[in-house]
Amino acid sequence: MNRAFDAVIIGGGILGVATAYELARAGMKNVCVLERHYLASGSTGRCGGGFRQQWSTEANTELAMDSVKRLEVLEEELGYRTEFFQGGYLILAHNEEEEKQFAKNVAMQRKLGLDVSIVDADEAVKIVPYLNKEMIRKATWCPKDGHINPFLLTQGYANAARRLGVQINLWTNVVGIMKKSDTFFVMTETGNTYQTPLLFNCAGGFSRSIGQMLNVEIPVDPYRHEILVTEPVERLWDPMVISFSVGLYARQEKSGGMVMGMGDPNEPVGTFVGSSMKFMYEMAQRFTMLFPKLDKLRIVRQWAGLYEMTADAQPILGPVEEVDNFIQASGFSGHGLMLAPAVSQILADMVVNKSRSEVVESLNVKRLYNMKDVVKEKSVV
Amino acid sequence: MKIICRCQDVTEDEIIAAIRQGATTIDEIRRLVRAGMGSCQGRTCRRLVAQIISRELKTPPAEIYPPTFRPPNRPVAFELIMSELKRQELEDGEKK
Structure with missing residues (x-):
């Protein structure tokens, strides 16, 4: 050989x-x-399978915008279905600090040519129904973000x-x-x-x-990051929704299951990717806080992978x-x-x-x- | 047409197609064609998938890389977890 x-x-x-x-x-x-x-x-x-162009640094935003351009033609080029879907990304601002940071991000992203806007709580709930409106001050919305099957x-x-x-x-x-x-x-x-x-x-x-x-x-440095999926349900929304301060992201797979994960700031450095009960408890609390009406969704599987972090x-x-x-x-x-x-x-x-x-x-x-x-x-x- | 994964309606032909793309494990087949991704998490189909791999690749079943098992054991609703958390909270309160 x-x-x-x-x-x-x-x-x-x-x-x-x-x-x-x-x-x-x-x-x-x-x-x-x-x-x-x-x-x-x-x-x-x-x-989690998401792709987004909404970042706070120019380098990440530029790379992500180039990536989406590439993804838009890739299925045809590779001759392979990838469940590529531009359902958008809705990023929630819960407090004044986030609102200010997001305004800065959006100004920078728009300067680079990204189609992104700031929406109020009413509009956010139109894009992602079932959201707990009381918790949202503003949100940023980019319809050309989306998700894909990894x-x-x-x-x-x-x-x-x-x-x-x-x-x-x-x-x-x-x-x-x-x-x-x-x-x-x-x-x-x-x-x-x-x-x-x-x-x-x-x-x-x-x-x-x-x-x-x-x-x-x-x-x-690798850190474990846990994630779960629910049983398939009828289509609830198209975008990936993220909240940095609640600390979760959620999107609906093509097959109907809701995929959601969260960051845990107390996670130690390591390559262990087992599942924890703590995550299931924590995720249930965060998700039902943000989506109180969706508490009947049933988890079928949780798993974990590594975030490979740089400083x-x-x-x-x-x-x-x-x-x-x-x-x-x-x-x-x-x-x-x-x-x-x-x-x-x-x-x-x-x-x-x-x-x-x-x-x-x-x-x-x-x-x-x-x-x-x-x-x-x-x-x- | 033979249905192998009943939760996700995956046929034998689809599984064979995944093997032709290079899959040699139950996990790879789950990821490519969703066999074992439904409510029962492969409880029914994982043995059948292993048999198909074994037959197609002429490997003894014992040599097939085992799949990963993950919680929960049965589908669990968020509301059930929330009520369990509330119960624990009450119990802790009583202890104090």
């Missing part, structure tokens, strides 16, 4: 698979993805990548990496060695460990100083699925066509070493 490649990508989540596809599409012949379990078995396949998007990218000659090796766990002159030697648990001049770290919650194999510090909640992109041709695409802080379509394309363009991208340069890992020019993303659940 040939184990020499023009590029090797570690991680078979959305970032790894989309990057492989974009590299092949940009003309790279011999690309390989190494995934330790199956496709989207990590954070990608456990996420498994199908990953599989669609993977199928298309394979058609372009990409090799995707599942159940292949990377345990060590060496670099001699210009060649990376990537060693797997089963004793195989892959050789490549170009290596991508798309390992999500495990990207710090991959960096350590080459003595490169990738400051990404500013923005991704780590591009090369590192210590090791040439070791490209990072990690630390998406819970938003990898929605940024992947743009990021994968920009990174592929960068390595194949030597193009430059200001956004990628601004998100280099360097910023997190000295914490200079770091602007923290505030719009995170």
Whole structure:
């Protein structure tokens, strides 16, 4: 079996698979993805599936807007149905502080050309019925945000990548990496060695460990993030609804189930993804507070995945100083699925066509070493 | 046409199509075609799905990667959780 490649990508989540596809599409012949379990078995396949362009930093907003443009044509390009649906995102402001921050966000987003507006409580309830109107001061609304099925998007990218000659090796766990002159030697648990001049770290919650194999510090901390789904019910609303201060997001799947998750500020750093009773209790309280009339919905499953957080909640992109041709695409802080379509394309363009991208340069890992020019993303659940 | 997952109306052909796309585990099939994603969470179909994988890929059933089991055991309504929380609160109050 040939184990020499023009590029090797570690991680078979959305970032790894989309990057492989974009590299092949940009003309790279011999690309390989190494995934330790199956496709989207990590954070990608456990996420809420939303994509939004409403962010507080310009870098995230630009990447997200590029991603949505990409998603709008992707089903046709990949020849695969992904449940892509622009049902919008409604983000709730409950207090004066949020109202002020959101006004700032919307001004910045509109400057970048995003179709987003501030709506009052009455309008918000028209967009998302059953909301507890008393709790809402204002909301921001972008009709071109939406949600997508993460498994199908990953599989669609993977199928298309394979058609372009990409090799995707599942159940292949990377345990060590060496670099001699210009060649990376990537060693797997089963004793195989892959050789490549170009290596991508798309390992999500495990990207710090991959960096350590080459003595490169990738400051990404994984945190468990829990989520649940209810039994299918008739269509209640189209958008993803988010509240940062209640700390939850909720959307309705194509099949009718309500998917909802929340952030827990007390969650310790770690890669444990088991379920907790505490989450079920907490989620029930938060959801019924915001949607008192929907307390008869029945939970069928809860699960958990990792938010791979950076200090500013923005991704780590591009090369590192210590090791040439070791490209990072990690630390998406819970938003990898929605940024992947743009990021994968920009990174592929960068390595194949030597193009430059200001956004990628601004998100280099360097910023997190000295914490200079770091602007923290505030719009995170 | 054979229905394998009764909660989600998933047919045998759909499961075979998922295997042809590279799925080798019960979890992958659940994610791709929703077999086992309904109210019973695969209680009925997961053995059948395992049999189909075993037959299609010629792997012994014992070697098929096991699916993840998650709570709750049966569907639970939010109102039930809320009343349980209220009961616990009252109980704690009485103890004090």
